[in-house]
Amino acid sequence: MSFVVAIDGPAGTGKGTVTKIVAEKLNLVNVDTGAMYRSVTLKALENNIQPTETEKKKKMLQDISIELKDNNGVKQVLLDGKDVTEKIRTPKIDQNVSKFAQIAIVREKMTPLQRKMGETQNIIMEGRDIGTAVFPDADVKIYLDATSEERAKRRYKQNLEKGIKCTYEEVLKSIEERNKIDTTRKIAPLKKAEDAIYVDTTNLSIDEVVEKVCDIIVSKMGE
Numbered sequence: 357m358s359f360v361v362a363i364d365g366p367a368g369t370g371k372g373t374v375t376k377i378v379a380e381k382l383n384l385v386n387v388d389t390g391a392m393y394r395s396v397t398l399k400a401l402e403n404n405i406q407p408t409e410t411e412k413k414k415k416m417l418q419d420i421s422i423e424l425k426d427n428n429g430v431k432q433v434l435l436d437g438k439d440v441t442e443k444i445r446t447p448k449i450d451q452n453v454s455k456f457a458q459i460a461i462v463r464e465k466m467t468p469l470q471r472k473m474g475e476t477q478n479i480i481m482e483g484r485d486i487g488t489a490v491f492p493d494a495d496v497k498i499y500l501d502a503t504s505e506e507r508a509k510r511r512y513k514q515n516l517e518k519g520i521k522c523t524y525e526e527v528l529k530s531i532e533e534r535n536k537i538d539t540t541r542k543i544a545p546l547k548k549a550e551d552a553i554y555v556d557t558t559n560l561s562i563d564e565v566v567e568k569v570c571d572i573i574v575s576k577m578g579e
């Protein structure tokens with residue numbers, strides 16, 4: 357039996373960064389499920405498929421291939437064999453991803469792929485519905501949170517570092533809109549699993565969050 361750590365929470369809580377560091381420290385395979393929904397969105401946009409076009413979406417999903425690779429600690433996302441690591445992180449994908457992630461056939465395709473990844477390896481998987489829907493029996497469940505202002509501040513800083521032009525107000529609006537769709541959708545909405553441990557990261561540094569998360573996991577590993 358493999359060991360599964362589920363990390364959920366909204367955008368900008370440091371989930372991605374924290375999960376990556378914790379995975380390296382504790383020798384767990386890091387799975388970023390948001391990258392999978394982002395890849396679906398990129399493919400749809402590149403093929404001019406609207407969220408409402410069911411038949412086109414079905415066809416697109418039939419033969420989609422998404423691979424999450426780790427090249428010596430550098431995460432790489434391959435969509436149909438092509439490297440889309442950078443392309444899935446643009447504001448355009450940010451603005452559209454929640455619309456595609458709320459669609460039943462999209463989630464029905466992604467969820468089994470995610471479960472498969474936890475069958476044979478010890479994983480730390482981050483997303484929105486990992487502790488509630490993908491792995492309701494995960495060994496450890498953690499819910500990371502922060503105020504929307506703090507989350508927007510962090511995402512704004514990340515964008516500037518990557519050379520993406522934007523204003524703080526735009527990022528805050530986009531983050532709040534995305535969160536609204538993610539928390540209110542019908543299927544597998546973002547919410548804290550009842551048995552998840554809640555960590556408020558608003559006033560914590562990345563190192564402090566890493567330490568907290570590691571402590572929680574290590575104590576569960578020892579049980």
Ligand code: DC
Pocket residue numbers: 367389390391393394453454457458482483484485486534538
């Ligand atoms: O973690 P992220 O910001 O890269 O995720 C992008 C979007 O994908 C997020 O707004 C909602 C969706 N998502 C989801 O619905 N379920 C997941 N397990 C992960 C992400």
